[in-house]
Amino acid sequence: MSTAQNAIERFSRYQRQLGDAGSAHCAVRDVLDRIGDKWSMLMIMELATQSQRFSELHRAVPDISKRMLTQTLRDLERDGLITRHVFPTRPPGVEYRLAPLGQSLLDPMAALIEWADRRHSEIHAARARFDGAPPDIPHEMLSPA
């Protein structure tokens, strides 16, 4: 009933690629490295609802430096996920938009985001348990105290 079984079967198709360091042959790693960085998904989420300018994006995510904002945006543009539109006003305005390719990422991303949102309390609980509770089977097999 859960499509999880489905997912498992599909994963098995990729397993051989996983060990392939030269990411040319591993689409999974190639793309995950791309959008799995610190800011890319955030930017895509921001641009999902509407096109925004550089400074708007910066205000939306204040803890990114201008350097990284520029770089992230540039990389996303390079990969065809967003487009960049310069308005030759004075001072110049630059608007970033989600390209069709970027829009096609929205659904898969939403699935992940929803998961994160629904499960993060469980994750925190597990974390607290792991950190706080005395481990029943320690990782380093220590001798009986």
Added chain:
Amino acid sequence: MSTAQNAIERFSRYQRQLGDAGSAHCAVRDVLDRIGDKWSMLMIMELATQSQRFSELHRAVPDISKRMLTQTLRDLERDGLITRHVFPTRPPGVEYRLAPLGQSLLDPMAALIEWADRRHSEIHAARARFDGAPPDIPHEMLSPA
């Protein structure tokens, strides 16, 4: 209808969190940082099809160091995504399994993986276009240096 519009609406609910550096308030960033690292998703994919031991995982993804394999596995265990089972044989055997929480990640991940697989040629094309580089590097292996 595409669920993309749906995704957009859902994203807007998270937008205010996005600027929240203290990831305590931003489930999205919290969890993305967790599974967005270099190896976590790979490990989850490996464990999706069957439980595996340390060395099996290492063989499946040879370019991870033992240090990082241990650390990745430990972090996933800490977050409740996988479980660790020690068999006190000699020499010891340790089996890693996907916990229910980890299994719940399979579907969202599958969506992302499928996207990566289906779109990576488009991405490469966009990249080549952006770089102005000669696009196609054939499948042939490089000649030994």
Added chain:
DNA sequence: CAGTATCCTTAGAGATACTG
């Protein structure tokens, strides 16, 4: 406004050697 350029500090991660 929308970036560059530069410097500088950490965290990420490999290599290697050792252990229960």
Added chain:
DNA sequence: CAGTATCTCTAAGGATACTG
């Protein structure tokens, strides 16, 4: 086998100052 313990190096990324 399944890890630890170091040691090291690199590159990700922040801070700051400058520009068209």
